[in-house]
Amino acid sequence: MTDLDAFRSDTRAWLEANCPTEMRQPMGSEADACWGGRNWTFGSDAQRTWLERMVARGWTVPHWPKEYGGAGLSPSEAKVLKEEMAGIGARNPLYSFGISMLGPALLKFGTDEQKKRFLPEIARGETRWCQGYSEPGAGSDLAGLQTKAEDKGDHWLINGQKVWTSYADKADWIFCLVRTSAASKQGGISFLLFDMATPGVSTKPILLISGNSPFCETFFDNVKVPKDQVVGEVNRGWDVAKYLLGHEREMIAGMGLGATGGTLGRMLKPDDPFLRSEIATFDVDALAFAAMSERFFEMFKAGETHPASPSMMKYAGTELNKRRHELMMSAGGFDALEWDSERSKSGKTARDWLRTKANSIEGGTSEIQLNIVAKHILGLPGA
Amino acid sequence: MALLNDDQKMLRETAADFLADKGGIAKQLRHWRDISCKDGFGHDLWKQFAELGLTGICIPDDQGGLGLGAVEAALVLEEIGRNLTPSPFLTTAVVAARTIAGTAHAERWYPAILSGESVLSLAVDESGRHAPQNTALSADRRGNGFVLNGEKQFVVQGASADMVLTVARTGGSPGERDGITLFAVPKDAAGLDIENEALADSSKVARLRFSNVGLDADAVVGEVDAGWVPLSRGLNAGRAGASAELVGVAAGASAMTVDYLKQRKQFGKLIGEFQALQHRAAHLYGEIEIARAAALKAAELLDSGDEISELMVSVAKAKAASVAKLSVQEAMQMHGGIGMTDEHDIGFYVKREAVLGELFGNVYFHRARVADLSDY
Numbered sequence: 001m002t003d004l005d006a007f008r009s010d011t012r013a014w015l016e017a018n019c020p021t022e023m024r025q026p027m028g029s030e031a032d033a034c035w036g037g038r039n040w041t042f043g044s045d046a047q048r049t050w051l052e053r054m055v056a057r058g059w060t061v062p063h064w065p066k067e068y069g070g071a072g073l074s075p076s077e078a079k080v081l082k083e084e085m086a087g088i089g090a091r092n093p094l095y096s097f098g099i100s101m102l103g104p105a106l107l108k109f110g111t112d113e114q115k116k117r118f119l120p121e122i123a124r125g126e127t128r129w130c131q132g133y134s135e136p137g138a139g140s141d142l143a144g145l146q147t148k149a150e151d152k153g154d155h156w157l158i159n160g161q162k163v164w165t166s167y168a169d170k171a172d173w174i175f176c177l178v179r180t181s182a183a184s185k186q187g188g189i190s191f192l193l194f195d196m197a198t199p200g201v202s203t204k205p206i207l208l209i210s211g212n213s214p215f216c217e218t219f220f221d222n223v224k225v226p227k228d229q230v231v232g233e234v235n236r237g238w239d240v241a242k243y244l245l246g247h248e249r250e251m252i253a254g255m256g257l258g259a260t261g262g263t264l265g266r267m268l269k270p271d272d273p274f275l276r277s278e279i280a281t282f283d284v285d286a287l288a289f290a291a292m293s294e295r296f297f298e299m300f301k302a303g304e305t306h307p308a309s310p311s312m313m314k315y316a317g318t319e320l321n322k323r324r325h326e327l328m329m330s331a332g333g334f335d336a337l338e339w340d341s342e343r344s345k346s347g348k349t350a351r352d353w354l355r356t357k358a359n360s361i362e363g364g365t366s367e368i369q370l371n372i373v374a375k376h377i378l379g380l381p382g383a
Numbered sequence: 384m385a386l387l388n389d390d391q392k393m394l395r396e397t398a399a400d401f402l403a404d405k406g407g408i409a410k411q412l413r414h415w416r417d418i419s420c421k422d423g424f425g426h427d428l429w430k431q432f433a434e435l436g437l438t439g440i441c442i443p444d445d446q447g448g449l450g451l452g453a454v455e456a457a458l459v460l461e462e463i464g465r466n467l468t469p470s471p472f473l474t475t476a477v478v479a480a481r482t483i484a485g486t487a488h489a490e491r492w493y494p495a496i497l498s499g500e501s502v503l504s505l506a507v508d509e510s511g512r513h514a515p516q517n518t519a520l521s522a523d524r525r526g527n528g529f530v531l532n533g534e535k536q537f538v539v540q541g542a543s544a545d546m547v548l549t550v551a552r553t554g555g556s557p558g559e560r561d562g563i564t565l566f567a568v569p570k571d572a573a574g575l576d577i578e579n580e581a582l583a584d585s586s587k588v589a590r591l592r593f594s595n596v597g598l599d600a601d602a603v604v605g606e607v608d609a610g611w612v613p614l615s616r617g618l619n620a621g622r623a624g625a626s627a628e629l630v631g632v633a634a635g636a637s638a639m640t641v642d643y644l645k646q647r648k649q650f651g652k653l654i655g656e657f658q659a660l661q662h663r664a665a666h667l668y669g670e671i672e673i674a675r676a677a678a679l680k681a682a683e684l685l686d687s688g689d690e691i692s693e694l695m696v697s698v699a700k701a702k703a704a705s706v707a708k709l710s711v712q713e714a715m716q717m718h719g720g721i722g723m724t725d726e727h728d729i730g731f732y733v734k735r736e737a738v739l740g741e742l743f744g745n746v747y748f749h750r751a752r753v754a755d756l757s758d759y
Contacts, residue, residue: 265759276759280750283757287695288677288702295676298386312669371658373665378641380664382656 007077011084018053020046024089028345030212033095036125038172051125054093061099061123064107068115069123075301097166098122098129100251102175105191105244109232118193130196131248132162132176132218133241140368142177143186143238147220149178156180156192156230158200158223164362168203168216171196175244181235191237194225210354211339211347246307248363249314255359256289256317258324263287268331279327282320289320308376315369318359325353387458394451395458399465401435406468408728415469416585422543423587424469426499432470433499441480441620446493448480453620453682457627461675464631464739465638467731469586471502474539477624479503482548482617486604488567492546504544505617506535506568506591513537513744515550515614516560520593522551529553529603531566531574531596539742541589542579545570548617549591554608565610566602573597584734619693622700622743623685626678629703629739633671633710636732640664640714647719660717667706667713674699674706694756701749704740711736 023046027033034040034047042048054060057071063078064070073081085092103122106115121127138145147160158178168174173195181188196203200223205213232240258264263283270276296313299305328349329336336353338344360366374380387395405411405428415423432438440455442448449455456477463472475496482505483489495501507515520533531551541547547568555562568575574596577589605613641664644655654660681699684692711733715722722729740746 263753263757263759265754266757269759276754277750279759280754281701283753284698284701284705284750285673287698287753288673291680291695291698292673292676295386295679296672302386304386312665312672315666316669316673367662370662370665373668374658374661378661378664378668380641380644380655380661381653 004076004080008080008084011081012087014057015084015088015090019085019088019090020050022046023050023091023093025091026089027091029348030214032091034091034093034125035095035128035167035170037128037170038126039170040125040128050091051093055124058123060094060096060125061103061119064103064119064123068107068119075297079297094125096122096125096128097131098127101131101244101248102129102193104247105175105240106231108243109191109240113228114193114231127172128167128170130165130168130171130174130218132165132168132174134164135161136163140365142241142364143189145177145179145189147176147178149180149190149192149225151180152224155227156225158192158194158220158225160220162218162220163206163215165203165216165218166214168196168218169205174201174218175231177237177241180237184235186238187235189237189241190234191231191240192225193229193231194223198223198225200224208354209357210351212351212355245364246310249310249369252359252363253293253310253313253317255321255356256286256313257293258286258321264324264327268328270331275327275330279331282323282327286320286324289316292316306377308372311364311369311372312377314363315360315366315373318356319366321359322356325356329353387454391455391458394455395462397435398437398459398462401431402462402466402468405431406463406466406470408467408731412467412469412585412731413728421579421587422502422540423581423585424471424540424543428468429470429502430499432472432476433497437472438476438499439497441477441484442489442493442497443484446489447497448493452686453623454679454686456620456624457678457682460624460627461631461634461678464628464633464735465635467632467635467735471540471543473621473624473628474505475501475503475544478505478617478621479548481620482565482613483567483604484613484616486613487601488604492567495545501545502540502543504538504541504547504589505621506538506541506547506549507614507618508537509533509535511536513741513748515618516563516611517557518550518552518563519557520549520551522553522564522566522598524553525597528597528599529564529566531568531593531598533593535591535593536588537741538589538591540587541591542577542587544589547591548604549593550610550614560611562608563610563614564607565604565613566598567604568596568598568602582738584731584738586735586738618743619685619696622696622749623678623681625739625742626674626681626696626699626703629700629707629736630671630675630678632732632736632739633667633674633703633707636707636710636714636729636736637664637667637671639729639732640710640717643718654717663713663717667710670706670709674703677702694753697744697749697752697756700744701746701753704736704746704749707736708740 061070062073066072135145149156149158176192180190200221202219203216206215265279336349339347439448440451444450522529522531549566549568553564574594576592647654677699681695684695
């Protein structure tokens with residue numbers, strides 16, 4: 001038995017013994033996801049137990065170093081853990097932008113002090129983070145952002161507005177791109193961390209077409225931020241921002257894989273021959289995409305991927321996910337259109353479908369990803 | 384897995400160097416077409432495949448081959464596709480070698496495959512589309528042997544082959560898998576008429592007419608009425624292989640096109656500066672990566688004997704064919720008028736894609752198979 005086989009059997013046994021039965025059921029809605037944070041109210045005892053047990057084992061962030069709350073697993077071990085969790089249908093114990101986005105950036109660019117201060121809290125689900133990137137005038141042209149941070153000697157003074165801030169109204173802290181110099185577009189941006197409870201911070205949820213409000217407008221009115229909360233160098237925040245976006249794009253690309261294993265056709269059992277044909281076309285694309293994700297994961301571990309490959313994956317994965325939900329709507333017919341009924345779980349099919357329309361916008365639009373591939377991978381001129 | 388090991392990377396490099404040097408369009412495809420070669424490929428080059436050991440990729444090492452598998456065959460086939468190199472590699476070294484694997488015919492034919500002396504082919508289709516279970520060509524028992532009557536078409540390199548693996552019906556009815564038997568038919572069998580045809584891509588296929596072709600019982604490959612087993616083995620290897628070759632065709636056409644975008648000027652600019660073209664090229668790049676991963680995954684599952692390999696083989700063939708079609712269509716459009724000329728090489732990619740797309744089942748066949756295998 002190899003070490004990895006031994007790890008697999010230990011992991012399987014531990015999960016079997018420790019993952020509460022309720023945490024092995026598919027999530028009914030987004031409300032079943034555990035996000036943690038100062039103000040978190042656990043949906044059930046099982047949700048709390050599951051998080052606590054996984055935290056104690058370092059398995060909310062299995063590949064992070066132990067000193068920051070992780071388990072120091074190798075990429076292969078982390079993959080085994082993921083597979084074994086999927087094998088019993090175990091829910092993700094903690095949804096967290098701290099884990100998926102800020103963590104990798106802090107591990108790469110943070111000072112030792114910043115890592116010790118912020119990473120363990122993220123691993124334990126004690127601090128919930130949000131991302132302050134887009135602004136009303138800076139969407140695809142993100143580097144055109146105007147939220148200003150003035151150096152006031154012993155602190156930064158922040159004024160401006162962010163938009164599309166996911167769960168800003170529920171977050172404890174924000175990682176935020178601010179303009180610290182007007183001299184250069186990309187070279188005048190800094191990456192700041194601050195507490196959302198700081199005076200001058202306010203949020204306003206935005207009602208979306210799905211009827212939900214996961215995104216907010218976030219306002220900063222003379223917000224004072226301590227000087228040691230800059231990640232990386234002042235005016236070099238664009239490097240941090242791009243690195244983080246790579247991780248965000250990989251995460252979003254994962255949507256291409258869908259929530260369940262197997263083919264869409266097996267789940268939907270289409271009775272219309274033309275729909276069946278479209279679904280089969282989709283299933284070919286989806287299974288091929290899954291093969292590519294698997295291959296690129298292995299290539300990434302071996303250092304064989306191009307740095308811009310998350311852009312290709314994000315583009316392909318999100319476009320695929322939008323198609324998936326269009327087909328689910330088509331297969332659902334009249335029933336999929338219900339918006340409030342209990343029968344439809346409050347319009348889950350329709351609301352999920354509408355949510356996916358943002359997939360190819362958030363984290364950089366499909367068009368931006370194609371620009372990046374054209375320029376950095378294909379080397380096309382003037383891109 | 385999913386990552387290539389060092390031996391596989393070395394094999395890929397060997398094949399890439401060899402085929403770029405010796406197998407390019409000017410030296411092979413265009414040359415053989417222009418002199419109206421009856422085989423559509425060069426025997427000298429095929430001998431060089433043999434000298435490099437490539438003819439033995441799918442042949443076990445205790446029978447003189449390299450003892451490798453579908454993944455390694457895919458690596459070679461991607462390079463074949465990229466260079467549009469005409470050769471019997473797919474039909475003989477992959478499909479025929481895998482079809483007769485483990486049967487008495489392996490001992491008879493493996494030495495001739497390994498040395499590059501013999502071309503073998505598979506005769507499966509009888510109508511304008513791939514539909515192996517619709518086999519109607521009859522094989523009736525006569526004495527200790529069989530007598531074959533019927534027709535085959537789209538027999539790749541059939542007129543160049545010393546032996547044609549022929550799918551016939553010994554029982555059941557067209558539409559059924561049971562009752563199919565595979566025969567090794569020598570090219571000079573009495574009553575066998577072979578008509579050589581050129582296809583759009585200058586490759587050759589044959590139409591075969593069997594008129595009371597008598598065969599001994601030892602011509603049977605595998606078991607009587609259970610020919611579906613060796614046939615599936617050969618077809619799956621062929622489908623995975625054709626997928627990899629299609630990925631090569633897609634990648635070759637796309638590389639030529641991206642180069643062109645960096646050279647051609649209009650309106651005082653390189654046309655590659657236009658975002659309308661950049662986005663299409665970038666989309667195609669991703670699709671080719673996805674198709675390549677699917678082709679490798681299918682090959683990997685075939686090698687490990689995984690039960691979902693059938694599904695993934697169809698995913699790979701459907702995906703690779705549709706991506707290659709996209710690639711050659713974009714290539715034609717982005718090359719503009721020059722691409723319409725016979726002098727330019729890009730047209731060869733368009734033609735090759737069309738043939739490979741139909742071989743062993745087109746996108747519609749394989750999409751339907753994905754649905755069937757997923758019970759919907």
